[in-house]
Amino acid sequence: MKMTKRLTLSLALVGLLGTTFTPAEASTIPELEGATLSASVQEFLSSADDSMQVIVTFDDRSGLDALKALDPQVQTTRTLSMGLATLTADQIRDIASWGTTRSIWENATDDLYLEDSIGMINADDVWAGEGLRGTYDGTGVTVAVTDTGVDATHPDLTHGNKVIKNFAVVGDPLSDTNVAFVDNPTTADDHGHGTHVSGTIGGTGAASEGKFRGVAPASDIISFKLGSANVLAWWAIQSYDWILTEGDEHNVRVVSNSWGGGGGSDYDPEDPVNIATKAAYDAGVVTVFAAGNSGSPNTMGRNSVSPYVVSVAAANKDFTLASFSSTGRPDGNQNRNSSEGLYRPTLTAPGVDIGAARALTGAQMSSGVITENPFYTRASGTSMATPHVSGVVALMLEANPALTPANVISILECSAAEMPGYASFEVGAGMLDAQAAVAMAEKGRTTCKSSLSVNGFEPIGEEQPISGTVLPGGYAVDTGVSEIDDAFWRYHKIEVTEGMDALHTQIAWNNPAENIYLHLYDPQGNEVGASAGLLAAPITEREVLVTYPEPGTWTVGVVGRVNAVTPYTGTIQAFTEASTKPGNGK
Structure with missing residues (x-):
């Protein structure tokens, strides 16, 4: 089974200087008839006092219809499948047992x-x-x-x-x-x-x-x-x-x-x-x-x-x-x-x-x-x-x-x-x-080698140098990954073994008027990374980063798009996840 997992990079505001925070709730305990309940909701269920205002999230909007049937005064969203309702402990237990209920949370004050x-x-x-x-x-x-x-x-x-x-x-x-x-x-x-x-x-x-x-x-x-x-x-x-x-x-x-x-x-x-x-x-x-x-x-x-x-x-x-x-x-x-x-x-x-x-x-x-x-x-x-x-x-x-x-x-x-x-x-x-x-x-x-260190990766061994020359316009002639270079594409191989948790490859050339692309393929020949999508001239470098590559022979492909005959140089570097090394508490 292919287990490639790519590095996803995404994205947080909290109070004026001097603002105090309520001590953190522990991680939620996600067991009650399949729905996930926050710690505060579970504490309420154990005391069963009066009622509680909660946010109920469903897998789809059919759950909202069921919640409205139970409580016509429920507040709802238009796109998210969420409702705000004041419910008794018995009602919460009932809703938690519904097949479409995803989670039940308190309406927190932040x-x-x-x-x-x-x-x-x-x-x-x-x-x-x-x-x-x-x-x-x-x-x-x-x-x-x-x-x-x-x-x-x-x-x-x-x-x-x-x-x-x-x-x-x-x-x-x-x-x-x-x-x-x-x-x-x-x-x-x-x-x-x-x-x-x-x-x-x-x-x-x-x-x-x-x-x-x-x-x-x-x-x-x-x-x-x-x-x-x-x-x-x-x-x-x-x-x-x-x-x-x-x-x-x-x-x-x-x-x-x-x-x-x-x-x-x-x-x-x-x-x-x-x-x-x-x-x-x-x-x-x-x-x-x-x-x-x-x-x-x-x-x-x-x-x-x-x-x-x-x-x-x-x-x-x-x-x-x-x-x-x-x-x-x-x-x-x-x-x-x-x-x-x-x-x-x-x-x-x-x-x-x-x-x-x-x-x-x-x-x-x-x-x-x-x-x-x-x-x-x-x-x-x-x-x-x-x-x-x-x-x-x-x-x-x-x-x-x-x-x-x-x-x-x-x-x-x-x-x-x-x-x-x-x-x-x-x-x-x-x-x-x-x-x-x-x-x-x-x-x-959109990727860079320097981001690996902050994300907990360390290099393994020496960089593998790569170089070659690509002819004009080969981007339109994609014949698939090959063991050898063809008329337009240049290929470079690297063996990925256990413990290699990231691959980074980059190329550079001299003339900013040229435009060449970089691709990375897994052992089955599937493209898992490409520099082409957002990149446009005038630049003189490309790079691709993928995390948790499966073991086997990986291929780096280089091809021209809007270019003359273009020589390039570059590197391939493997990294390991620092948190997996002995002595770091993991």
Whole structure:
């Protein structure tokens, strides 16, 4: 049986500096007639007191019809197969026994977790097009912000121009009325957190002559006001459901979440927020979460350890890790895959003393007003680091709209600047570098050898050199993998043995006017990696990365597309997963 498993790279926000976290719930106990129940729901069942408000997730929407028949007042989603209901213990046990029930979760309450930072991440170089083919400012890309709302009267965040939708929650989630989102230009941000976050992502800087511009100042913002001091999980799920249902119309490509909870929890794929973010990932929408503000190992938020989100740690302005920034597990999983959580941040971004837009009605954020310009305030937290990443993702997607969430996360990790003295469980791949990330996005270069080390792999032996010459236009003549070169294709072999957990191959040539492609084939001749899909001239390098290759003879194929006779050189390198080596606690 073929067991090839590719490296999937994907993507996390949590509260203001000083926010405390509730101790983590343990991993869920997934046994009751097949449905997965959260620890809180199981505890309720053991006490059987009164009733509990829960989020029920089904395998398909037929389950919602059954839930409505049981409780006509249930709240539902339009795309996700989820319902919010207040149920007794007996009703929960009954619903858990239904064949279509996937999980039952409590409606958790999560905590909220932002001139110099633009230069720290080289966003100004992206605006100027330094080392790039074009200039980028987020034009055409919409970022959804789930937070405390936005003050759309702010000159940097005007309604209808910058903030294209300013949604307030209508309906009490504790009542029988279904939650709805209503666009209202006068919706107030009575905390200030969401305004600050939105300003960091895409504020125009109109009130400061550009000094306090956001990372992607021409991007559009859709704001979901989910509360004034905290966020209910059901409201967040409804936001994702709106994005999955109507987001394409507005080109929503990024969701920025400055909230979280359950620090130190195991990743649970049945957590309804994790289900929603995975659905977004599958739909091509990048989710960004803050790592958390608990400032110690194994305190990352329960939704920030999903392998399908970007998780962001916070840095000081001297490029050191902020003392409050939550870190992962020193002996936990550091390899991004689709079956378990990733217990490290994806990368780190500025999060201390960040100046950004101030909501005039934001009582909690107003105390930090910048005296020389009262339209702005300063704040610190992983909440402030996360919108930096969300803005850079908008720049990347403007440069190359074809990028998938997996591509985006891979590029963020590949392009991050090293933070010497820190382990990956603390800072992930390192410091966010907007210019390097956009340069990779422009070229469609979505993998890199350097990302292997942060994902827990170490090289085995020496690199195998490869070289050859390809003729013009062979891409259109694909005769399949051969043991020997044919008229157009050049082939190179490598023997994969047990213990080789990753293969990386790369080629380079001299003339940027040439365009040649790189392919990787498994022992059965199936293509499992190719550089062709997103890459376009003018570039002079290609690379392909695959993880967990099955043992046998693998083949690297090189072919020309738009080229003259083109000589190339390159390498093939095998890696082993560091966590499998003796003495590392695994």
